Amino acid sequence: MCANPMMHKQMLATSQLIVPTQQRYFAVSEKELKARMKTVNNIRKITKAMKMVATSKMKADLVRLQNGKNFGVNAVDMMFTADKYMKDRAPNCPSDAEELIVTLTSDKGMCGSTNSGVIRNIRDYVAVNGRAKKTIFSIGDKGTVGFKRPMPDLLKVGISDVSTPYNYPTVMAIAEHIKNAGEGVDKITVVYNEYKSAIASIIRNLELMPRQRFLDTLKFGKTYDMTLPDKNTGNPALYELYLTSNLWVAFLNNAASEQSSRMAAMENASKNAGEILDGLTLQYNKARQARITMELVEIISGAAAL
Helix, strand or coil, X not given: CCCCHHHHHHHHHHHHHHCCCCCCCHHHHHHHHHHHHHHHHHHHHHHHHHHHHHHHHHHHHHHHHHHHXXXXXXXXXXXXXXCHHHHHHXXXXXXXXXXXXXXXXXXXXCCCCHHHXXXXXXXXXXXXXXXXXXXXXXECHHHHHHXXXXXXXXXXXXXXXXXXXXXXXXXXXXXXXXHHHCCCCCEEEEEEEEEEECCEEEEEEEEECCHHHHHHHHCCCCCCCCCCCCHHHHHHHHHHHHHHHHHHHHHHHHHHHHHHHHHHHHHHHHHHHHHHHHHHHHHHHHHHHHHHHHHHHHHHHHHHHC
């Protein structure tokens, strides 16, 4: 027996700390689970609504893509294909070409890999081919933010808050900026998402000629000899049509791909939220049943003791 009462009290206190005691928090657990269930259910409602909005926008973008995907695209490109004399004598792009990379992304997120795929594609391309003689013209806030930290020296221009749905005059204005940014480069590469289906899109690299190379190539044109208007007026107008029409199709494809990817992402988010809600509901029912069982046991034990 311990002679010192203070030491005995300290030993008791230490033993109470070491020996685990069973504690039950049925009411607290139910309250926390209920709050989490409410939060997850609210998130599921939001993602379902966002999916419906994305589906509606995707249908409208598909109509615009179907109506505009052939607008002026092959009109100028066919000239270079059909005129063999011009094709053979056209100035080639040098191996160490100075390149302007135009990326199409969105201003908003939550659309799967639509934006991250384009950013990753450019990072891999720069890592393989080097950073020399390359500049980036970013269209969309997500692309600008994605390139600003890893390659700020390559980011030349960033355009955001482009009004949607896209229209041809807006693309013409952006094409004018790209034309000015492309002065002195050897080629322009447009990187965008090409729409394939509601669940699939591919990243495409579209190579375009800068203004000076385009005009130098048209000097060898024999099949299409213009008299009115003269070449000093007609050839620059043809380049504007060539650049804007290709950008127009790229914008339409990227918009449709963005909405289809957002629709799929919101559908997956709603499905995951539903699975989480089912699991939380099961835990809540278990906690509730355990609390009820314990209350019944206490009532029966009290009645038996009397």
